[in-house]
Amino acid sequence: MGRGKIQIRRIENATNRQVTFSKRRGGLLKKAHELAILCDVQLGLIIFSSTGKMFEYCNPPSGYQIYCELTMMKNENDKLLASMRQITGEDLNALTLNDLHQLEQQLEISFNKVRDRKNELLQQQIDNLLHKISEHQGAVMEHSKVMGPVPSMLEQIQYGFYPSEENVKNVDIFPTKNTLQLSPQFPPHFVCSRLSPTFRKPISSTTHCNFDETGELGEQEKLINW
Structure with a gap:
């Protein structure tokens, strides 16, 4: 009697499922090996079981492939290091x-x-x-x-301007000696007139003053020509 057709669905029994996995896994690895040999192809196969265990197959063998890649990378690294030493002038003896x-x-x-x-x-x-x-x-x-135009420091001093609050730290309120010397000179009577509450005409040269015994001016002799 021939084998009956197996329905493709998950095997509920854990023991039967594990036995079937072991048999099918071996057959799959054998088929992969035959395919790689007969058809001359590079083939890789990775299988994980339900418990997380890994099974693999690689043609050519993975160890040899890794060795070849490491050898090639080492040669490239050596060439780069030699080129760096030549550029920096550390190893020029081997150069023609x-x-x-x-x-x-x-x-x-x-x-x-x-x-x-x-x-x-x-x-x-x-x-x-x-x-x-x-x-x-x-x-x-x-x-x-x-x-608008900003007045100079001399103009501020002459006309009574004072620096603003923003510039009070950077501007000297009191002028220096040299600055005071630059201010215009006015006649003495002009300054006195500015400072005195009232301005009186100075006594003329024709004024006659008679003093009494006490040193006070006599009332009858106080003749002042204005």
């Missing part, structure tokens, strides 16, 4: 004259690229500074248009 000439040309090209990049960054910084200066000058001009 042609090699040194090529290395010199490469360094010149690299130097030009670095210098061009540096100049580009410097120019960008200069442009940014010029832009900020232009904005600041524009703001100062707008502020001067709104606020």
Whole structure:
């Protein structure tokens, strides 16, 4: 009698399910090996059981493949290290004259690229500074248009102007000796007239004053020509 057709669905019995997995797993690995040999293909197979156990198959073997990749990476790393030592001038003994000439040309090209990049960054910084200066000058001009001309310190002293609260820390309220010397000189009688409550005409040269015995001016002799 031939085998009956098996319905493809999950096996409920855990023991039967494990037995079936072991048999089918072996057959799957065998088929993968045959496929890799007969058809000359690279094949990899990874199987995880219900308990989390892993089974794998690789053609060519994974260990050999990893070894080849590590060897290739090591060779590349050695070449890069040798090139770095040559660029820094630490290992030039193994280089011929042609090699040194090529290395010199490469360094010149690299130097030009670095210098061009540096100049580009410097120019960008200069442009940014010029832009900020232009904005600041524009703001100062707008502020001067709104606020009007600012009187000088000498004008503030002469006309009784005082610094604002914002500038009181930066402006000296009392002028220095040199500043006082620069102020205009006025006649003495002008200053007295400004300081005295009333201004009186000085006594003329024709005024006659007679003193009595007590040193006081006599009432009859107080003749003052105004």
